[in-house]
Amino acid sequence: MIAAASPASAAVTAVQVSPGVGGVYGTGCDITVTAYVDTRDPVTFALQYPNGGGVGKVNVPPSAGKATTTFRTMPGEVGLNTITATQSTSEKSTSIVVVPGVPCTLNSGSSFGS
Numbered sequence: 001m002i003a004a005a006s007p008a009s010a011a012v013t014a015v016q017v018s019p020g021v022g023g024v025y026g027t028g029c030d031i032t033v034t035a036y037v038d039t040r041d042p043v044t045f046a047l048q049y050p051n052g053g054g055v056g057k058v059n060v061p062p063s064a065g066k067a068t069t070t071f072r073t074m075p076g077e078v079g080l081n082t083i084t085a086t087q088s089t090s091e092k093s094t095s096i097v098v099v100p101g102v103p104c105t106l107n108s109g110s111s112f113g114s
Contacts (some may be wrong), residue, residue, distance in 0.1 A: 005015035017083060017096055026102035027075040035085035035092070043067035044086045050079035058068045059067040063086075073098045 014036040017023070023029060034102040035043050048054040057105055060067045073081070078100055 009090070010039040010087065011038055011090040012085050012087045012092045014085050015085045015088065015092045015094045017094055023094070024097045024102055025073050025076065025096050025098050026104050027073050027098055029073045029102075029104035030070055031073060031096070032068060032070050033083055033085065034066050035062075035087065036063070036066050037062050037087050039088050041058065045069045045071075045085045046086075047071045048084070049074065049077040050081065051077065053077075054057045075100070083111070 012035050016034045016036070018034070020031050029098075033045055033047075035045070037043060040062055042059040044056060044058045046056040046058060047055055050090055055071065057069045058069075060069050067085070067087075071083070074095075078098045080095055081098055082095050084091055
């Protein structure tokens with residue numbers, strides 16, 4: 001008897017934020033967050049602000065092994081912001097620092113995961 005292959009479990013393998021030099025961003029900047037995943041299950045993204053608030057995007061469908069969304073850094077939320085991507089029960093996070101006066105065009109890439 002041949003055993004049926006079990007379905008692969010959903011996993012986020014890495015989260016990348018772009019643009020971004022060393023993870024430092026100005027206020028009012030658009031950032032693109034990409035989650036690299038190994039299944040077609042939808043991805044939920046969350047951006048948590050230093051004050052405990054935040055925003056999220058749910059059910060982002062992956063394509064070609066990645067799901068992408070855009071957030072905007074907020075003027076009132078300077079300091080450490082945490083970005084999390086979740087697929088099923090797998091999640092990866094990365095952090096950015098929002099600093100007033102940093103130009104949005106200064107940036108080039110920050111990521112976490114392997």
